[in-house]
Amino acid sequence: MIDLISQHRQYCTFRLDQYHCGIDVLGVREILRHQTITPVPLAPPVVKGLINLRGQIITAIDLRIRLGFPSCPEIKPPIIIVVDIRSGEEGSTAALLVDEIGDVIDIDPVSCEEPPDTMHGAIRELIQAVCKRDQGLRLILDLT
Amino acid sequence: MEGKDTELDKTIIEAIKDPLTHMVRNSVDHGIEVPAARLAAGKPAEGCIYLRAYHEGGKVTIQIRDDGAGIDPMRIRATAVERGLYTAEQAAKLSEHEVLNLIFVAGFSTAERVTGISGRGVGMDVVRTNIDKIGGSVDLASVVGAGTSLTIKIPLTLAIIPELVVTSGHERFAIPQINLLELVRIEPDKAATAIEDVYGAPVYRLRGQLLPLVYLSKELGLPQNSAATVNIVVLQVDETQFGLVVDSVLDTGEIVVKPLDKQLKNLAVFAGATIMGDGTVALILDVYGLGSRAHAVGKAQAVASAAKATPAEQKETMLLFQSPDDGRMAIPLSQVVRLEEMRASMLEMAGDVEVVQYRGEILSLIRVFQVLPERRRDPRNPDTGVQSDLLPVVVHRHSGRQVGLVVGRIIDTVEESLAMQRTAGRAGVKGCVVIQGKVTEILDVESVVRAIVPDFYKAQP
Numbered sequence: 001m002i003d004l005i006s007q008h009r010q011y012c013t014f015r016l017d018q019y020h021c022g023i024d025v026l027g028v029r030e031i032l033r034h035q036t037i038t039p040v041p042l043a044p045p046v047v048k049g050l051i052n053l054r055g056q057i058i059t060a061i062d063l064r065i066r067l068g069f070p071s072c073p074e075i076k077p078p079i080i081i082v083v084d085i086r087s088g089e090e091g092s093t094a095a096l097l098v099d100e101i102g103d104v105i106d107i108d109p110v111s112c113e114e115p116p117d118t119m120h121g122a123i124r125e126l127i128q129a130v131c132k133r134d135q136g137l138r139l140i141l142d143l144t
Numbered sequence: 145m146e147g148k149d150t151e152l153d154k155t156i157i158e159a160i161k162d163p164l165t166h167m168v169r170n171s172v173d174h175g176i177e178v179p180a181a182r183l184a185a186g187k188p189a190e191g192c193i194y195l196r197a198y199h200e201g202g203k204v205t206i207q208i209r210d211d212g213a214g215i216d217p218m219r220i221r222a223t224a225v226e227r228g229l230y231t232a233e234q235a236a237k238l239s240e241h242e243v244l245n246l247i248f249v250a251g252f253s254t255a256e257r258v259t260g261i262s263g264r265g266v267g268m269d270v271v272r273t274n275i276d277k278i279g280g281s282v283d284l285a286s287v288v289g290a291g292t293s294l295t296i297k298i299p300l301t302l303a304i305i306p307e308l309v310v311t312s313g314h315e316r317f318a319i320p321q322i323n324l325l326e327l328v329r330i331e332p333d334k335a336a337t338a339i340e341d342v343y344g345a346p347v348y349r350l351r352g353q354l355l356p357l358v359y360l361s362k363e364l365g366l367p368q369n370s371a372a373t374v375n376i377v378v379l380q381v382d383e384t385q386f387g388l389v390v391d392s393v394l395d396t397g398e399i400v401v402k403p404l405d406k407q408l409k410n411l412a413v414f415a416g417a418t419i420m421g422d423g424t425v426a427l428i429l430d431v432y433g434l435g436s437r438a439h440a441v442g443k444a445q446a447v448a449s450a451a452k453a454t455p456a457e458q459k460e461t462m463l464l465f466q467s468p469d470d471g472r473m474a475i476p477l478s479q480v481v482r483l484e485e486m487r488a489s490m491l492e493m494a495g496d497v498e499v500v501q502y503r504g505e506i507l508s509l510i511r512v513f514q515v516l517p518e519r520r521r522d523p524r525n526p527d528t529g530v531q532s533d534l535l536p537v538v539v540h541r542h543s544g545r546q547v548g549l550v551v552g553r554i555i556d557t558v559e560e561s562l563a564m565q566r567t568a569g570r571a572g573v574k575g576c577v578v579i580q581g582k583v584t585e586i587l588d589v590e591s592v593v594r595a596i597v598p599d600f601y602k603a604q605p
Contacts, residue, residue, distance in 0.1 A: 038425040039315065041364035042411055050404075050417055050425040057417045057425055059405040092405065 009109075013102035014081065017069045022131070023083065025104050029093065032080040035060075051095055053082060060095040067126060107131050147197035156298055159278045160206075163271040167208050167294050168193065170268070175212035175292050185289060187211065209293035215286040217243045244284045248272040277403075281432065307399050307428065309420075310377060310390040313366025316426040317390075318399055318418055323431035325378040325385065327393055332372030339374065340583055342576055343471075347583070348376060348387055354578070357387045358438040360429075363413065381432045388434070397421075401428060413437055462586070463538065464555040464579065467513060472584040474577075475538060477557060479589045481546065482539040489533070497596065500548065502539075509537065510596045511550045512587065516572045540589055542601060547593055556580075 011022035037049035037060050048060040060080065064070070078097040085092050112129040176182075176191030183189055196207040220243050221235040229246070230238070238246075248268045275282050280298035307318040328350065330338045339346050339357065346357040355378065361368050369391040376387040399418040408414065412433030420426050461477040490500050491509065498509040537548040558579055572595065574586040593600050 036424050038417075038427070040408060040411070040414070040427060041313075041315070041366055042413060043408055047408060050427075052419050052423055052425050055419060057402045057404075057419065059408060094405070 009107060010104050011107050012081070012104050014079065014098040015100040015102060016063055016067065016098050020102065021098075022105070022107070023081070027083045027085070029082040029084055031101055032082060032095075034077055035080055035095075048097055051080070053093075053095070056093065058082065058093050058095045060097055063096045063098055145195045156278055159274055160280075160296065160298060163274045163296075164206070164208075166268075166271055167296075168195070171208055171210040171212065171292065171294075175210035175214075177213045181213070185213075204298050206296045206298070207293060208296075209291060211291040214288040214290055214292050215244060215247070215284075216288050217286075220244065220246050244286055247284065248282065305399060305401055306396065307418075308377070308396050309394040309426065310360070310375070310388075311392045311394060312360040312364065312390045313369065315366060316394070316420065316424075317360070318426050318428045319377060319379070319388075319431065320415065320428065321396065323379045323381060325380050328376040328378060328387065330374040330376070335372055335374045342583055342585070346389075349578075350378065350387070352578075354576075354583070355385060355387045357389050358434065359389045360434075361391070363434060363438055379431050379435070381435050384435070386435055386438070388431075399426075399428070461557055461559050462579065462584075463557050464584065465536070465538075466552040466555055467516075472555070472579070472582050473512075473551075473573075473587050474579060474584050475549075475551075475587045475589060479540055480538050481541040483554065484537045484539060484548070485534045486537050486548070486550075487533060488535055491535075500537075502546075502548070505546065507539070507546055507548045508597055509535075509548045509550055510593060512572075512592055513550075513552070515592045515595045540593065542593075545600060547597060547600060549589070549592065 010025040012025045012028045013020055013022045015021075032051075032053075035051045037051055039049040040047055043049075046061055046065045048062045051058050051060050078099065079101045081096045081098060081101070083094055083096060085094055112131045115127045115130050171193050172191075176193070177185070179189040182191065192211045194207070194209040196205075196209070198205055217240050221230075221238070224230045224243075224246055225232050225235050235243075248271070272282050275296055275298065278298060280296060283295045283297075284292065285295070286292040306321040308321055308324055309316055309318055311317070328348070330348075339348050341347075346359075347354045348357055349355070355376075357376065359368075360366075375390050375393050377390055377393065378385060378387050399420075401416045401418060403416050404411070404414060413430055414433070415428045415430035417425050417427050462474040463477050463480055463483075464472060464474050467473050484502070486500050486502075486509075491498050492500065494506065494508075498511070499506050500509055501507075535550050536552070536554050538551055538554075540547050540549055572588050572592045574588040576583055576585045578584070590601060
C-alpha cells in the first residue's frame, strides 16, 4: 500500500510562462492570492520579497526568475503557492510566485521520463522528470 | 569571575553555552603559555582567566580575558596569506583590528599543535555564527605578551526589542533602539548649508564633530526622496557614530524579531524582519552591517585606533592652500622646506616629468591636482591655477632629495591639532580636519610624490 502511494503520486500543477509544471502536492501547504509583498532591497533578484502568512514571515521566490524565464509582465497579481521544503533534517517554508494555478493531477510514474539532455539553463537541475500527458508535457519540479 | 548575578533570557543562555565554553577553552589552551614561558616573560607561573558579565546599553556584555601570550597579528597575516585569503600586499594593509578578526573565519587556526582541547580550526567561526544567530557580536582585542580579551555583546532577549520605524523610498524599516543615539532634523532652509561635502562623502557637523552621513535610500538602491527636510538618525556602532539619512521618522515601538530565510541571510544590512501593527512586513536594519556597507564603520575604527596611537592634542603647523575647485587642502609645514613661485615659462620636460632649474639643481615638479584628479576640475572656472603664469610651488625634501609640489593658491599657515576627524578613502589624502571653520583635507605628501616619482623615498646608494 505504502509502495503504491509513493509510486502513484499526486501533483499540484501550475502554469509558468508557456510551461505547465507540477510539484508534489504533499509539499504544498496552501495557495494564496493578493498578498502584500514587502520587497527586500539588495536581495538577489529571485527573492521577490517577504510576505506575512498569519504571523510567519516567508520569503517569496519568483519562480520565473529562478527557472530563467523572462520576468513577469505584472499584468495581474501572481498566485502564491506556499510550500514546505524539506532538505535533510531542516524544514523551511517558502512562497513560490507562479502565473496561474492548475488542478491536482495523478501521475503514473510509467509516463515519466528523465528530462532530455538537450535541455539547458537554470531549469535543467530543477526538473525531476518530464511527464507525458494527453494535454501535453508536464514538468515535475524538484523542490529542494 | 565577576557579575554572576547578570541575568539573561533562557534561550540565549542555551545559545551561548557552547561558544562560551569554547572560548574559555581557547584561552586555556592557546592563550596561557606553558609555565616556563610565563616565568621567562616575568609573569607568575600560574595563568589567570577573568570572566566578567555586566549590563551595558541594553545589552549584556561578557568578557573573557586572559593574561597569556596574546595573538600575534603577524602570524595571522602570514596564515591568511598561506591560506590564500589575501595576497601579502593586502594582508599588510589590514588594520590590526581587521587582522585579529580573521580568526573568526572558518577553518582558520594558527595553533601549531592540535591538542585534545582545541586547535583544529573549527571553533571561532562557529562561535561567531552562534552569537550572530542571537543578534549578538563578538570582538577581540589582544596585546602581544599581555593577553587577549574577547568581548561578547548579546541582546537581553531574543524576542522583543524596542525600535524606531523610519521610511525610505516608500518602504518602512525598523532600527533597533540599542544603536540609536539621537534624531536630528534639518529644516529645508538650512539643509543646503548644514550638510557639507568631503569629495562625495557627505558630513554633518553635530556639535563641532564631523558626522559622516549615510543615505539609506542610496545604500539600499531605493528611489531617492526629493523632500527638502533632512532627517538624520544618529547611530552608534561600538565606538563610532554615523548619521543615517532617512525620508521620515515615524514612531517608536516594540517589535518581535523574526529571522530571515537563508536566501537572505547573507544580506548584512538586515538583522531580520518583523510584522507591523497593520500586518505588513518591515525589515529590521542591522546598523553594523549598514555601516560597514557604507564604509562608515570600518574606516572610522581605523581612525579611532589612529587617534589613540597619536597623542590627541598634538598640534602641528599646517600650510593651507586652495584647490582649483575651491576646496581647502593642507600640508604639514614640517614637510615643507620652502615656498617658491615659478614662472610657467621656466618649466622644462625631462622624460614625462616636468622639471625646473632651481638653485643649480634640477627639481622635479608634481602637479598635486593631477595626482588627485577629482580635485582638478573646477566647474565654474576650469582654467584657474593650472594655467596661470606663476605657479606656487612647495618644495619638499627627503634625505637630501627635493621635489616641488605645484599646488593651488596658498592661503595661510595655521597651528592645528592633527587629530583626524575622518580618514579619506583615497590615495593622496590622509584625512580631513576642520581648520578655520572649514573642512580641510590633509595631503598625504608621500603618496602623492610616490605616484609621480616612485623611488623618491628609496634609500640612495
